[in-house]
Amino acid sequence: MSEQPVVNRQTFDQVMLPIFSPAEFIPVKGEGSRVWDQQGKEYIDFAGGIAVLALGHCHPSLVAAVREQSEKLWHVSNIFTNEQALKLAQKLTNATFADRAFFVNSGSEANEAAFKLARRYAITKYSPYKTKIIAFKQAFHGRTLFTVSVGGQAKYADGFGPKPADIIHVPFNDLDAVKAVIDENTCAVVLGASTR
Structure with missing residues (x-):
């Protein structure tokens, strides 16, 4: 038997793409x-898996549900x-403002869907020109x-060719900057934590 x-x-550093720099220790x-x-x-x-572990690591109820x-x-x-997705969707729509649920694998996919839905709604309901997204500099919404x-x-964002159009960036926490660029073609203002 070979040694692991x-x-x-x-x-x-040897085998992973250097798109982030993890801590020196490995949990x-x-x-x-x-x-x-x-x-x-x-x-x-303190990071809670970057917000995905609200119940903590290895919560006994979750371990049992995953095992089952x-x-x-x-x-x-x-x-x-599948039954579980439908049951969860029922619970979410019964407990929130939402009429329907859309499940994805990651925050990146959730944000991507939100941006696309904002544009689709604005274009369909108001105008084909209502596509502007106002966002903040130095934020992070996915990969x-x-x-x-x-x-x-x-x-x-740089180095991948043309980017999606009509995205305006303003300084974080500057309401006057938002007011200066918001207009009839704005479909969304994206809020999120600054990474600076």
Whole structure:
């Protein structure tokens, strides 16, 4: 039996694309708001998986639900539906303003869909010219071409050819700058945390 290869933070630099720079330690276990690295050192996870772990790591109810579902059905494409997605959609539409739900895999996809839906609604309901999106400089909304373009950070958006049109960037937290560019062709103002 061959020995497992050693992986550490330097392994990342050797085999991963350098689009971000992770911490020097590698978490290998999590429970609640705590994570442990390869050497067993404990940390508090203040990032919460960048907002996707509201219930913390390995919440017992979620572990049980994932285990139960994994013994039934792992995945179906969008040519089918599934009971769990329909039950969740019912709960969401019953508990919120929404009439329908749309499930995606990531924040990038959710934001991409929101930008496209804002434009589609504005074009259909008002005018084919109502496509302007006002966003803030140095924001982050995902890694698709549309979301990096809305994010307003050249380091993520440049170098891929033409960007989606009609995206205006203003300084973060500057209401006067927003007022100066908003007009009858604005379909959305995108708010989000600044990365500076």
